[in-house]
Amino acid sequence: MTVAGTLRTLLETTLASSAAVLAVLALRGVLRAGFGARIAYAAWSLVPATLLAVLLPAASEEAAPAPVLAFIAEALPRTPASEGGPTLDTAAWWLAAWLMGVVATGLWFAARQRGFSRALGHVRPRDDGMHQAESVAGLPAAVGLWRPRIVVPVDFDVRYSEEERVLLREHEHQHLAHGDLRLNGLMALLRCVFWFNPLLHFAARHFRQDQELACDQRVMARHPASRRAYGEAMLKTQLAMQPWPLGCHWNSSHPLKERILMLKHPLPSFRRRLSGSACVLALTLTGGYAAWAAQPNEDAAAQLPAGSIHVKAVLRLNGGEPRTTTFVTEPGASILLTDSADGHEWAVDATVKQGMGNRPDVLVLEASIKRDGQVVAKPRLGVLSGQSGTIRTNSDEHVDGKPEAFELQVTMTAAEAGT
Template sequence: MNELVDLLLRATVWMTIASVLLACLRPLLLRLGGAALAYRSWVLMPLLLLAVVLPLPPLVGVERIPLPTLVALPSVAAGVQAFSLDGMSVLLFAWGAGVAVMLARACIAQRRFVRAMGPLQRRDDGSWQATSDPGLPALVGLLRPRVVVGPAFDSMFDARQRALVLRHEHSHREHGDPWGNAALLLLHCLFWFHPLGGWTARRFQRDQELACDARVLADDPAQCRSYAMALLAAQGVHPGVAVACHWRGPSQLKERIAMLKQGKRGWVSTTSGQLLLAGLCIGAGGIAWAGQAVQPPHIVAPASADRQATAIQRVAPAYPKEAFERSIAGNVMLRVVVGTDGTPTDVRVTSATVPGVFDAAAVQAARQWTFQPALKDGVAVATTLQVPVTFSLDNDGPLP
């Protein structure tokens, strides 16, 4: 459980960093590459989240000294550890409940929106016409998205505007925007507690619409006026579901019309923007990946040391109360980095037979240990140790 909470915390931090970076760089990206580059920059967020969970390669050339197995028995008091385990369980339960509530709300809203459209009828232009208008036109669905228009579609737009609206929604489908909205919804549910979640979602959908506008008008800039009039004609429509690409969101009208007036960027500006985005993704992704488990510097191979590190005092871990009550036993393998002063500078769980049950107790005890540091050429050096810890319900020795 500790690992999951730690992963959520690190992912939350990097999600915040990605949101701030994209907000700060958006004006520059728009100036260099237009709306398409601004929308493409959102790839930074899943990239950083992937970098957080991608494991680091093992250290090369660092030998770890195995120490004798330390056995923890139930006779050792475990008040602090029991509280830690219970508190962690409460946090994970609250997070899981929040995810379930957010997913349920999204599914209910989607279902209500689909049912509010009423029966659909196929049109000659390939779209579908609804009997009522809960927020149309829109591209609705994920696996088989359909362009759905309202009952007043023909009277609301003239022929040229109708063609532009349909081209807009078909562009959403061709570029997989419904999948982008689904990924956004999933992230919003997983990080429901994030204070910038709603703000980030609105800006993602804004850039998605601006990029789609740019694609539609890229081949025929002369349609700009008709496109703007079509946006104005639908200004009373207020969409409200996540997994649908709507013709217009109520807060985007002014910016979308302003973006229609901007001309096409030159190749120098566009290339510069793409290089900037690539550098941002590589740099931030590399930092997120390398920073998930920063390795202490100056670790040497014990085989080359004049004297290996030895344990002076090892405090037995407290047996978790909940594990004792449920008759749970297990093994934990610790990786302990001993500094030049003989104190542990980094303690991590490398493996556990019952993950999450004994990890916190073993790590907390290891941080209290003291060692005689290793020596090389008469100078104390840092060393990595492997320490097996057994949590046993009796005194028969290490578990198999």
């Protein structure tokens, strides 16, 4: 993938993930009230689903040797490019800045995780299968991505009653059984990749809150008569100010009051949870399909023979409906586009070339625009492969009191080497 292609993919995934996060933030309260905390937590699956959908190949669009006219509606913004526009060097600097941000964010998470691990002191195994640390802050907790384990504080046997210890162990076991540690690792990875998106960092806090509420409900489903003891165990557990990125722990950032109040609510019935699961599945499938369908189509160009160029031209006359023409051409071959508006005939006689000066990666469109057979402009447009540029001209003639307007947006993509 080219530098420009990488940045374009990053933009598309950022838009898709942001839309998914906003949808979940808007619906999580409704889902929790109607179907329970476990369903609200499951709704976060919409975020990775939309990201995967964007990364899937777009719907194929056959490239035709002759113009094929059709109405279109762009679903994602394109970056205009011209001879005086962004260069490959600029794109490379943006990519380098993004990579530095990814590394810096990853190091920050690693430092926080390492700081917590070192603060535990010596961790020894217990007879009950759990592990006991020399400290109390942030414990009990489930830790470890590859070899997960439950770590309890040094005063675990003193601070909690026998019933409370059983509930605490069940809570952390539920985190392990449902893969919450790996999901937290995935969230940390997404925050590294999209470090520049504050919405994702904001969503991470609510994701962890829904995770803890869902775990509470799973524990109550297995120990329905232990609500009071469970609440007392919460009160006895110290609340840490900043959770580490890759653990599941009782001292989460979720308000303790809300967790205790949730214990008073009756558990949702199986039918309600089933209905909620169906709603989340429908939401995930719909969101994933919408993200996939909104992708700009570039498959046709990727499958062209080496040396050919895929051209997508969108022509709009006098602010009317846009028309798109897609076709395949060879460097130096002549291209002819024609259309009419308000009684006038327009024609674009153009040639596509590869390379401009010392920039062999630039595709150049040299065009002659004619109105009723008379040349009105001879523009020259240069873009990087896969990017789009726009040509606009205005004539002295007026239609309904406005100057005639000609707009041609062109996206040119060179076939990949070796295809």
